[in-house]
Amino acid sequence: MSAFGLLTREAVQDAMRRRIVFAIAAVSVLSLMVVDGCTRCSTGEIVVNGQPQQLDQVAGAAGLLTFVTLGMWIILLAGVLAADHLQQSLEDGTASLCLARPLSRASFALSRLAGVLILTGITGAVLLGATGFFLATRGALALAPAALAAGTCALGAVGIAGLSMALSLTLPRLSCILVVFGAVGSVALANGLGLATHSGGGLLAAIDHFGPPLLSAMTLALAPWVPQVQIPGALPAVLARLVIWSLIGPAALVLAFRRVELGR
Amino acid sequence: MLALEMVGVTKQYGRRKALSEVSLRLEPGGALGLLGPNGAGKTTALRLLLGFCRPDAGGVQLGGLDPQDPSARAGVGYLPERLAVPGRARVASFLRLHAGLAGLTGACAERAVTDVMTRVGIRERADDPLAGLSKGLRQRVGFAQAFLGEPKLLLLDEPTTGLDPLGVRDAREWISRARERGCTVLVSSHLLSEVERTCDQIAILHEGQLAASGSLDEVVNEGESLEDAFVRWVRP
Numbered sequence: 001m002s003a004f005g006l007l008t009r010e011a012v013q014d015a016m017r018r019r020i021v022f023a024i025a026a027v028s029v030l031s032l033m034v035v036d037g038c039t040r041c042s043t044g045e046i047v048v049n050g051q052p053q054q055l056d057q058v059a060g061a062a063g064l065l066t067f068v069t070l071g072m073w074i075i076l077l078a079g080v081l082a083a084d085h086l087q088q089s090l091e092d093g094t095a096s097l098c099l100a101r102p103l104s105r106a107s108f109a110l111s112r113l114a115g116v117l118i119l120t121g122i123t124g125a126v127l128l129g130a131t132g133f134f135l136a137t138r139g140a141l142a143l144a145p146a147a148l149a150a151g152t153c154a155l156g157a158v159g160i161a162g163l164s165m166a167l168s169l170t171l172p173r174l175s176c177i178l179v180v181f182g183a184v185g186s187v188a189l190a191n192g193l194g195l196a197t198h199s200g201g202g203l204l205a206a207i208d209h210f211g212p213p214l215l216s217a218m219t220l221a222l223a224p225w226v227p228q229v230q231i232p233g234a235l236p237a238v239l240a241r242l243v244i245w246s247l248i249g250p251a252a253l254v255l256a257f258r259r260v261e262l263g264r
Numbered sequence: 265m266l267a268l269e270m271v272g273v274t275k276q277y278g279r280r281k282a283l284s285e286v287s288l289r290l291e292p293g294g295a296l297g298l299l300g301p302n303g304a305g306k307t308t309a310l311r312l313l314l315g316f317c318r319p320d321a322g323g324v325q326l327g328g329l330d331p332q333d334p335s336a337r338a339g340v341g342y343l344p345e346r347l348a349v350p351g352r353a354r355v356a357s358f359l360r361l362h363a364g365l366a367g368l369t370g371a372c373a374e375r376a377v378t379d380v381m382t383r384v385g386i387r388e389r390a391d392d393p394l395a396g397l398s399k400g401l402r403q404r405v406g407f408a409q410a411f412l413g414e415p416k417l418l419l420l421d422e423p424t425t426g427l428d429p430l431g432v433r434d435a436r437e438w439i440s441r442a443r444e445r446g447c448t449v450l451v452s453s454h455l456l457s458e459v460e461r462t463c464d465q466i467a468i469l470h471e472g473q474l475a476a477s478g479s480l481d482e483v484v485n486e487g488e489s490l491e492d493a494f495v496r497w498v499r500p
Binding site: 263 | 307311314316317318335336338340342344346347348349352362364365366367369409419
């Protein structure tokens with residue numbers, strides 16, 4: 001196995017040893033139970049704005065909301081886990097010991113990022129996979145949009161985790177986690193407003209236009225589930241911006257880690 | 265080509281100068297003892313040699329290369345003052361990881377791990393969690409990881425910390441054996457007797473400056489012990 005592979009395996013094991021993994025597992029199980037419960041209804045009448053609706057008419061919208069909410073939770077999870085995964089190894093000195101070997105800093109930093117992303121990826125695959133499966137089998141929704149949305153979620157997680165890890169090199173752990181919550185929340189709000197109003201100015205509009213389109217990309221990917229709703233925005237352009245952000249995150253991490261003085 | 269070289273190196277942390285225009289050189293196969301009281305800059309010198317930080321002025325080379333270049337650190341064994349270990353990892357798995365990072369693979373890595381564990385007397389502890397080991401045993405694990413891959417250069421920071429008298433004696437023997445096979449050694453310590461027994465070159469750092477350097481005979485006057493010379497250089 002290559003040095004990068006060895007370090008990534010170590011980073012995953014390191015992440016698995018942390019107590020937060022139990023919290024993630026508990027939240028994931030609860031989420032699955034909620035999704036299971038919500039997708040079980042098969043008969044009955046739903047009234048929206050005083051108009052009776054058939055279940056299959058609202059299944060798409062409900063499925064989209066569920067999927068996007070879980071996707072945003074996965075992205076947030078990646079950011080929070082990344083907020084101390086590299087920092088921890090710097091504090092306890094394991095980073096110095098590894099970097100005394102013929103190993104580049106980029107390899108080390110990216111292996112820590114990969115460790116976080118593998119753990120997040122497993123959680124995401126279970127949560128989004130099960131949700132997609134329930135929605136497809138019980139709500140008759142197509143799986144392809146779910147797969148595409150899961151892909152955009154993965155790209156968002158890479159970008160946010162990379163940025164969070166880079167930020168953790170300069171900020172204390174708690175501050176970094178708060179910044180991650182604030183940033184992901186702001187992006188979600190900006191994207192949500194952008195999708196709802198498709199207009200406006202100010203900071204939120206700027207975030208929506210130039211920031212990582214975390215929520216917009218997932219929503220646009222799932223647009224085939226709600227054919228009756230016209231969702232503004234072009235998926236290829238949004239995807240391209242998301243890919244750029246998913247590259248910016250790891251690049252920022254590598255650049256920031258090159259400047260860090262080890263072992264102080 | 266020199267095994268390691270520092271030329272006019274200055275390193276500052278904020279306003280404090282950890283090293284000031286320090287120059288050191290070590291020929292391949294030599295053994296240099298880096299002496300100095302606490303805070304003299306010994307660990308900073310090692311950090312610079314390993315590329316953990318950059319000097320504010322001057323140059324550092326490891327085997328003729330910039331230590332920031334990963335290939336400069338190939339064939340380097342490093343023992344930090346406090347060995348950092350992943351909490352629940354076990355001795356053998358920790359050593360396997362470092363064997364892999366040192367470039368050893370497959371059966372070769374497994375053989376090297378068994379060999380270093382036997383050499384430092386921790387083979388029967390292979391499956392023990394690192395977190396449960398005593399200071400002395402942990403230091404033995406540190407030596408084991410530093411010896412992986414038969415390094416050409418050993419950088420040892422306070423190597424006898426936590427070792428009992430038998431352990432100290434063993435450590436001296438391990439270092440001597442490494443030297444016999446041509447390994448270059450740099451020992452940073454404030455234990456004068458250890459340095460005197462394992463090194464042929466001495467460098468004394470005091471408040472970030474090189475107070476004295478040379479062979480034992482050059483640094484220590486006739487009729488004087490190394491301790492006397494050390495006190496003379498750091499407390500003039």
